Amino acid sequence: MTDNTFNIAIAGNPNCGKTTIFNQLTGAHQRVGNWPGVTVERKSGHYSFADVRFDTIDLPGSYSLSAFSAEEKIVRQYLMDDAPDVVVNVIDASNLERNLFLTTQLIELGRPMVIALNMMDMADEKGLSIDMDTFATLLGAPVVPVVGRTGQGIDLLKEKILRVATDISGKSRQLNIPYARDIESELDKICELFDTTEGDPHFTRWKAIKLLESDRETRNEVRQMKAGNEILSIAEQGVARIESIYNDTGRAVISHARYGFIQGAIRECVTEDLSVASDYSRQIDRILTNRWLGLPIFALFMWIMFKLTYDLGSLPMDWIDAGVVALMQFLSGILPDSMFSSLLVEGMIGGVGAIAVFLPNIFILFFIIAALEDSGYMARVAFIMDRIMHNIGLHGKAFIPMIMGFGCNVPAIMGTRILESRRDRILTILINPFMSCSARLPVYILVAGAFFPEHAATVIFSMYILGVLVAIASGKLFSKTILRGMSKPFVLELPPYQRPTLKSLVLHTWERGYVFIEKMGTVILVGSILVWVLGYFPQEVELERDYSNDKQTIQQVYSQKIDALDLKFQESLENSEQEYHSEMIPYTESKSYQDLEQQYSALKQSILSEQKEALYQVRMEEISEITEQKWIGRIGKFIEPLVAPLGFSWRESVALITGFVAKEIVVSTYGVLFGVGEDVNEENQGVISSLRSSGMTPLVALGFLVFTLLYTPCLATVAAIKRETGTWSYTLFSVVYSVSLAYTLALGINYFGGMFGWFS
Amino acid sequence: MFNRRQKKRPGHQLTEENRTGLRLSDLRPGETGRIVEVGGSDQFRLRLIEMGLTRNAEIAVDKYAPLLDPMELIVMGYHLSIRAQDAEKIVVKRIDR
Numbered sequence: 093m094t095d096n097t098f099n100i101a102i103a104g105n106p107n108c109g110k111t112t113i114f115n116q117l118t119g120a121h122q123r124v125g126n127w128p129g130v131t132v133e134r135k136s137g138h139y140s141f142a143d144v145r146f147d148t149i150d151l152p153g154s155y156s157l158s159a160f161s162a163e164e165k166i167v168r169q170y171l172m173d174d175a176p177d178v179v180v181n182v183i184d185a186s187n188l189e190r191n192l193f194l195t196t197q198l199i200e201l202g203r204p205m206v207i208a209l210n211m212m213d214m215a216d217e218k219g220l221s222i223d224m225d226t227f228a229t230l231l232g233a234p235v236v237p238v239v240g241r242t243g244q245g246i247d248l249l250k251e252k253i254l255r256v257a258t259d260i261s262g263k264s265r266q267l268n269i270p271y272a273r274d275i276e277s278e279l280d281k282i283c284e285l286f287d288t289t290e291g292d293p294h295f296t297r298w299k300a301i302k303l304l305e306s307d308r309e310t311r312n313e314v315r316q317m318k319a320g321n322e323i324l325s326i327a328e329q330g331v332a333r334i335e336s337i338y339n340d341t342g343r344a345v346i347s348h349a350r351y352g353f354i355q356g357a358i359r360e361c362v363t364e365d366l367s368v369a370s371d372y373s374r375q376i377d378r379i380l381t382n383r384w385l386g387l388p389i390f391a392l393f394m395w396i397m398f399k400l401t402y403d404l405g406s407l408p409m410d411w412i413d414a415g416v417v418a419l420m421q422f423l424s425g426i427l428p429d430s431m432f433s434s435l436l437v438e439g440m441i442g443g444v445g446a447i448a449v450f451l452p453n454i455f456i457l458f459f460i461i462a463a464l465e466d467s468g469y470m471a472r473v474a475f476i477m478d479r480i481m482h483n484i485g486l487h488g489k490a491f492i493p494m495i496m497g498f499g500c501n502v503p504a505i506m507g508t509r510i511l512e513s514r515r516d517r518i519l520t521i522l523i524n525p526f527m528s529c530s531a532r533l534p535v536y537i538l539v540a541g542a543f544f545p546e547h548a549a550t551v552i553f554s555m556y557i558l559g560v561l562v563a564i565a566s567g568k569l570f571s572k573t574i575l576r577g578m579s580k581p582f583v584l585e586l587p588p589y590q591r592p593t594l595k596s597l598v599l600h601t602w603e604r605g606y607v608f609i610e611k612m613g614t615v616i617l618v619g620s621i622l623v624w625v626l627g628y629f630p631q632e633v634e635l636e637r638d639y640s641n642d643k644q645t646i647q648q649v650y651s652q653k654i655d656a657l658d659l660k661f662q663e664s665l666e667n668s669e670q671e672y673h674s675e676m677i678p679y680t681e682s683k684s685y686q687d688l689e690q691q692y693s694a695l696k697q698s699i700l701s702e703q704k705e706a707l708y709q710v711r712m713e714e715i716s717e718i719t720e721q722k723w724i725g726r727i728g729k730f731i732e733p734l735v736a737p738l739g740f741s742w743r744e745s746v747a748l749i750t751g752f753v754a755k756e757i758v759v760s761t762y763g764v765l766f767g768v769g770e771d772v773n774e775e776n777q778g779v780i781s782s783l784r785s786s787g788m789t790p791l792v793a794l795g796f797l798v799f800t801l802l803y804t805p806c807l808a809t810v811a812a813i814k815r816e817t818g819t820w821s822y823t824l825f826s827v828v829y830s831v832s833l834a835y836t837l838a839l840g841i842n843y844f845g846g847m848f849g850w851f852s
Numbered sequence: 853m854f855n856r857r858q859k860k861r862p863g864h865q866l867t868e869e870n871r872t873g874l875r876l877s878d879l880r881p882g883e884t885g886r887i888v889e890v891g892g893s894d895q896f897r898l899r900l901i902e903m904g905l906t907r908n909a910e911i912a913v914d915k916y917a918p919l920l921d922p923m924e925l926i927v928m929g930y931h932l933s934i935r936a937q938d939a940e941k942i943v944v945k946r947i948d949r
């Protein structure tokens with residue numbers, strides 16, 4: 093730390109407005125990252141005030157420092173190990189009592205502190221008036237009333253932070269939360285031992301308190317010390333004495349005492365004007381979480397969310413699509429035909445472009461989710477859906493990422509951050525890929541359209557239902573086996589409703605959307621290049637059939653046919669002209685002439701289209717043979733025996749492998765395999781008829797659909813799982829689990845279907 | 853790789869006289885109670901106490917969720933939701949208004 097830089101940390105309860113204050117302080121100078129090893133967001137930034145630089149960190153929201161949740165552990169570790177110069181404790185003034193609980197612990201930690209009394213507007217609405225001076229004296233720290241939303245009071249806050257940071261004699265505000273005499277005497281006994289051993293005297297009282305709370309981390313720490321065992325045994329005796337006096341655990345007794353202190357402070361400084369008091373959130377909730385209306389309204393919101401995501405997103409989606417195609421055409425126009433241009437245009441731009449079209453949907457989805465979160469409705473979703481999610485051992489909030497999964501699993505998996513417990517997060521991440529994302533739909537439409545033209549909609553819908561059922565069953569299975577018994581008790585705050593500010597919505601949307609963009613630039617780019625390489629090499633392939641000869645033959649045959657037709661037409665014309673006698677109208681305008689001409693052009697048209705069809709057939713067979721010789725085809729052939737029990741051919745295995753990069757690619761891979769060109773869409777008749785004539789039966793098609801539904805959605809999802817679980821083991825587990833499940837079910841369908849003669 | 857199973861701890865046993873007492877889950881929406889004792893696992897109790905459900909704290913049952921499970925409470929002026937199965941571990945005294 094240089095002379096003119098201070099580290100400050102912002103701490104407070106969830107939803108007290110920390111991030112808002114952080115944004116007000118640092119403005120645009122911020123970075124979002126992750127805390128090492130966990131997927132809790134870490135926001136840091138800096139600002140300057142009076143020529144002094146303040147490096148600021150926004151700690152995760154936490155109700156206390158008891159280190160139960162990942163967030164609490166981070167806050168505690170940061171405050172103790174990194175020892176920030178000033179702790180800015182943000183307090184929601186409209187919910188003082190609960191917010192002050194964390195404050196008492198921060199006071200005990202003894203870092204220099206400034207209290208930002210936020211949400212003063214809401215406190216006024218509630219009819220609360222607070223005597224700031226007395227409050228500051230009682231808490232032993234300057235108190236600054238602020239309104240995070242408007243920025244009111246932020247300058248004063250900066251000033252106070254500066255003053256506390258530069259106050260060398262800072263130790264003056266060493267204030268203790270007073271406990272009952274029995275507890276104080278135990279604390280004294282422990283502190284005495286500490287003073288004679290090593291360790292930071294600063295934390296002595298804090299550690300003594302934590303020992304009386306039987307705090308595991310502190311005990312481990314103390315055990316390392318020289319007099320550790322002695323201290324621990326004295327502490328244990330103390331705990332036993334307290335427990336026998338109060339008939340409760342040391343932890344509970346101390347927490348009670350903290351609330352005692354808080355209630356005393358509030359009695360002294362806060363007056364409430366009950367005539368003003370209103371609880372508007374409660375009025376809103378009379379409707380939004382109403383016994384009868386709650387669920388329909390929630391369903392409506394979800395429907396609107398999807399509608400907006402897809403309908404609003406489809407417009408820019410078309411633009412991006414058109415832009416990508418135009419760019420590809422432009423580049424292949426100006427670049428000489430070479431390996432490089434193919435790599436650039438088809439490999440990189442085509443591959444990334446295929447995913448880029450989803451950007452609008454993803455940003456819109458994130459925006460809506462941010463609005464639901466910022467408004468406070470998300471907590472109500474957890475409230476409404478908890479009953480259902482509890483069935484699979486999850487928290488109500490886990491419902492949201494599940495719904496998001498229908499759109500795209502990548503943001504959905506990132507969305508599991510709203511869950512507090514790591515176990516819930518991992519469980520939700522592991523079952524999320526079974527929610528059928530929008531990228532799988534083109535595959536369903538293509539295959540179901542080809543093999544179940546009458547019942548395509550039913551088949552597609554069943555895929556969605558099957559996905560949900562598999563997710564539920566897997567959730568149950570995991571929560572009974574690998575992830576059992578670690579669920580956090582359900583204790584959920586329902587914060588007051590707030591009108592979200594556009595600024596914070598945009599910020600939230602951007603922060604999350606950016607991660608997706610980053611992924612496109614890395615994982616998806618690499619994957620696309622890989623698929624391109626597999627499809628491009630070896631450049632020279634030996635073909636058994638002489639396709640150009642065949643094409644020439646076809647051309648010859650058809651031009652002969654056309655010549656014959658021309659000849660016949662001339663003859664008929666001559667014949668008819670001789671029979672023509674009218675003088676009034678010239679022959680070329682007569683009805684018989686026109687009839688003949690029409691007949692002729694119709695015949696010629698049909699010959700030409702027949703020729704086109706025949707050439708196309710040859711071209712398709714050629715590309716198919718070429719692809720078979722490329723690495724991608726060879727891999728397909730190599731794997732064929734593995735998927736043969738499912739009834740899949742080498743084409744299916746290639747499609748599934750490339751589908752690993754992104755499910756949409758399955759469709760375009762079929763396009764390549766059948767030689768219909770890259771830009772097939774789901775209505776493409778060419779692929780549909782080729783699929784039908786490829787020897788695939790409806791039964792195998794069904795197995796293929798189920799396989800597509802269940803196996804790992806795409807590389808981006810795998811990357812997201814890795815990122816969010818933080819370990820390769822869960823990532824690999826997810827891949828292996830879903831692929832084996834997909835294989836087993838597809839095998840079952842093929843086996844039992846064959847036995848009972850379904851769809852034969 | 854996967855998390856080890858946690859040891860089952862006995863948690864807090866309710867005292868004799870409270871064992872048959874009225875529970876938070878027995879209160880109907882709109883009723884208010886005063887907390888007598890909180891049972892259950894250490895972690896659960898501590899979390900509740902930290903959230904302000906201390907002995908003698910006043911607690912109002914606002915409503916139940918549409919599917920009748922988690923319940924919404926009002927404590928110290930803010931809204932909190934817990935599951936009915938957990939509310940069963942909280943002994944209360946009804947306050948008549």
Ligand SMILES: Nc1nc2c(ncn2[C@@H]2O[C@H](COP(=O)(O)OP(=O)(O)OP(=O)(O)O)[C@@H](O)[C@H]2O)c(=O)[nH]1
Pocket residue numbers: 104105106107108109110111112113152153154210211212213214238239240241242466467590591592593596
């Ligand atoms: N009325 C009012 N609302 C505020 C004020 N400050 C923040 N908010 C709103 O309170 C909500 C929560 O603010 P955040 O800054 O996200 O809170 P946080 O503490 O960072 O929340 P977590 O990230 O969940 O821990 C947002 O909707 C803000 O717009 C304020 O002074 N007055």
